[in-house]
Amino acid sequence: MTTEHNRLNGNMYDILKTLGAATVYEAQGATGAIDAGIKPIARGMKIAGPALTVEMRPGDNLMIHYALLQAKKGDVLVINCQGFIEAGVWGDVLTSQAQFIGLAGLVVNGAVRDSDAIIDAGFPVFSRGISIKGTGKHQPGKVNETVVIGDCIIHPGDIIVGDSDGLVVIDKHSVSDVIELAKTREEKETHYKEKINHGATTAELMGLNPVFKYLNLE
Incomplete structure (x- = not known):
C-alpha cells in the first residue's frame, strides 16, 4: 500500500468524522446503525476506520490479544462478546498497546474497565457498559470474520463511524458514494x-x- 493511498484514506476518514454518524446513517438510506446501547465512554470521542472484527466468548478476552497481533494502524477494533457487561474485556494496558499500534478506536458489544485512564489517554472507546470485573484468557474465538451486533452485520474492512450520537457501519464497497x-x-x-x-x-x-x-x- 502506497503512502499516497494511505493519505487519501486518512482524508476520507477525517471527512466521515466531520460529517458525523447520524448524517452518514441518513445518507445511506437509514441503514447501518449499530445498537444504540453502545455509546462512547466520554463525550467528544469520534472514530472512523475499517473494522477489524473479533468474536469471542463473554468473560474471556484471549482473542483480543490475538487480534492485536494482526491489527494495523487506522483499524477500528470491533469486539462482539454478546453484550455481556459483567466483565471489562478492555482496560488501560490494552489501550497502551492499541495506541502504540495506532488503532483508530474500539467498539465493544460488552464492557470495559479503567475507564478514567482510557479517557485520559484520549483513546476513543465505544462500549455497552463499564465493569470493574476482569476476564479469563483461555477461550477460543474468531478474528476477521463477519460479526452480528443486534441486527447489524459487520464484515471485516467495513467502515465504522462513531461519535456522541452513536455508531454506523458503511459497506466497504460503498464508501465514496455514501460520502x-x-x-x-x-x-x-x-x-x-x-x-x-x-x-x-x-x-x-x-x-x-x-x-x-x-x-x-x-
Missing part, C-alpha cells in the same frame, strides 16, 4: 438553517403542511 450522499445532505441541512434564520419554518421546508391537513391539525 457524496452525506455531503449533499449536509448542504441541504445548512440551507435549511439559513432559511430558518430568515423566517422560514421547519414545516414549510420539509413540506409538512399537507400532512397536518390530512391529520386535521390545521
Whole structure:
C-alpha cells in the first residue's frame, strides 16, 4: 500500500468524522446503525476506520490479544462478546498497546474497565457498559470474520463511524458514494438553517403542511 493511498484514506476518514454518524446513517438510506446501547465512554470521542472484527466468548478476552497481533494502524477494533457487561474485556494496558499500534478506536458489544485512564489517554472507546470485573484468557474465538451486533452485520474492512450520537457501519464497497450522499445532505441541512434564520419554518421546508391537513391539525 502506497503512502499516497494511505493519505487519501486518512482524508476520507477525517471527512466521515466531520460529517458525523447520524448524517452518514441518513445518507445511506437509514441503514447501518449499530445498537444504540453502545455509546462512547466520554463525550467528544469520534472514530472512523475499517473494522477489524473479533468474536469471542463473554468473560474471556484471549482473542483480543490475538487480534492485536494482526491489527494495523487506522483499524477500528470491533469486539462482539454478546453484550455481556459483567466483565471489562478492555482496560488501560490494552489501550497502551492499541495506541502504540495506532488503532483508530474500539467498539465493544460488552464492557470495559479503567475507564478514567482510557479517557485520559484520549483513546476513543465505544462500549455497552463499564465493569470493574476482569476476564479469563483461555477461550477460543474468531478474528476477521463477519460479526452480528443486534441486527447489524459487520464484515471485516467495513467502515465504522462513531461519535456522541452513536455508531454506523458503511459497506466497504460503498464508501465514496455514501460520502457524496452525506455531503449533499449536509448542504441541504445548512440551507435549511439559513432559511430558518430568515423566517422560514421547519414545516414549510420539509413540506409538512399537507400532512397536518390530512391529520386535521390545521
